Amino acid sequence: MGAQIKKIEYVFPEVMITNEDLKKDFPDYDFERFEEKVGIKRRYVVSDDETALDLAEKACNKLFQNFDKQKIDYILYCTQSPEYFLPTTACILQDRLGLRKDIGALDFNLGCSGFTYGVNLANALISSGQVENVLLVTAETYSKFIHPKDKTNRSIFGDAAAATLISKTDDDNILKFKFGTDGSGYDKLIVKNGCSKFPLDSDAEQISYGTDNIYTDNHLYMNGPEVFNFTTKVIPDFVKEIMADNKLEINQIDQFVFHQANSFMLDFLRKRVKISKENFYNDLSDGGNTVSCTIPIALKRYTDSLEENKELTLGIVGFGVGLSWSGGIIKINNKL
Structure with missing residues (x-):
């Protein structure tokens, strides 16, 4: 089952x-x-x-x-x-x-x-x-x-x-998944105020963290360079571990669908893992980064683009705020 x-x-x-x-x-x-x-x-x-x-x-x-x-x-x-x-x-x-x-x-x-x-x-x-x-x-x-x-x-x-x-x-169509957590990076993507630690502050100071963006501690802050460094350091080897645990080679995967963070990061990861463009989904032009929704949206769009139903082996990998990451192999035999 x-x-x-x-x-x-x-x-x-x-x-x-x-x-x-x-x-x-x-x-x-x-x-x-x-x-x-x-x-x-x-x-x-x-x-x-x-x-x-x-x-x-x-x-x-x-x-x-x-x-x-x-x-x-x-x-x-x-x-x-x-x-x-x-x-x-x-x-x-x-x-x-x-x-x-x-x-x-x-x-x-x-x-x-x-x-x-x-x-x-x-x-x-x-x-x-x-x-x-x-x-x-x-x-x-x-x-x-x-x-x-x-x-x-x-x-x-x-x-x-x-x-x-x-x-x-x-049959088992959701195969082995792996996970990762590094809570030391919790402040790399954070909304600081508004929960138990710090209440919302109506007089919160506007800050830039050395960039030309404006935030307050009531708002979302993302340290883009640090998030990029974490992703490019951790995810390539993580993908290789997923493949090894599932006893699969890169060329046995019909399509890899990563979290659609941004095209530059995705292309960097694709090249690092040595995945061909044809087998790697990269399209967030319509919708942008929708956080936990990017992978299901990409899966839907990818299968809808196929001419007919077919058996597919797909690799899905998510990464980001937490810092957290996870991924694994799924099999489908129909358009989603």
Whole structure:
């Protein structure tokens, strides 16, 4: 008995922001060079009264157009944009979706590695015989945490939600996964204020951390160079470990789908691991970096691009805030 990713649906908010739109706020920034290097043309952000949960509900209902929602046994809800500190947002989602009451529902707080963690958690629930259908939801609204004068993070991050159905199968289609954690880098990508350690500060000082971006401790801060250094140092060897644990060679993988952080980083990693362009997904032009949603969106787009259903062996790898990373091998035999 095993599990398989059966279906993915995703949604963006209605508000689209292009590079041309951002140039009005940052006229001295070279967005043509940004687009060429980072690969992002447009991103989508929620309105003031819209939340990650609203996006999650839409993504799930989109998935339920082709699956009976009463067969869902468990909700895994990955977000760093919860509706409240408590209760658990997954519980609210259960009610909004009209799902059965005899199901499990939990939140887990992870960012760019969240989807790969979630796939493995769903596989464990199913393979242990506890459930048959898991609804893995990723939903993020980083735009709510970004300072309006922070051109880098406003350029990179977008909001989205994805709903992934993972179901019981006769064969093992979710193979071995590996994980990594380095909490010493917790402050490399952080919203410092607003939780138990430090409350929100209405008089928070504007700071730049030596860059031409503007933040306060109430807002998202990313140390881009340090995050890049961590990723390029850790992930290439990590991918090789995943391959070794699954007794596979690089050329046996039909497509690698990494967290879609930015095109420059992805191409660097691809070359370091020696993966051909044809077998490596790199396209975040429409949507940008949507944190835990990038991999399911990429998987959906990749399989939709195929002319017909076919058996595929895919490598998925997430990495980022935490610092955390995870990845593994999955098999699918249908468009998602």
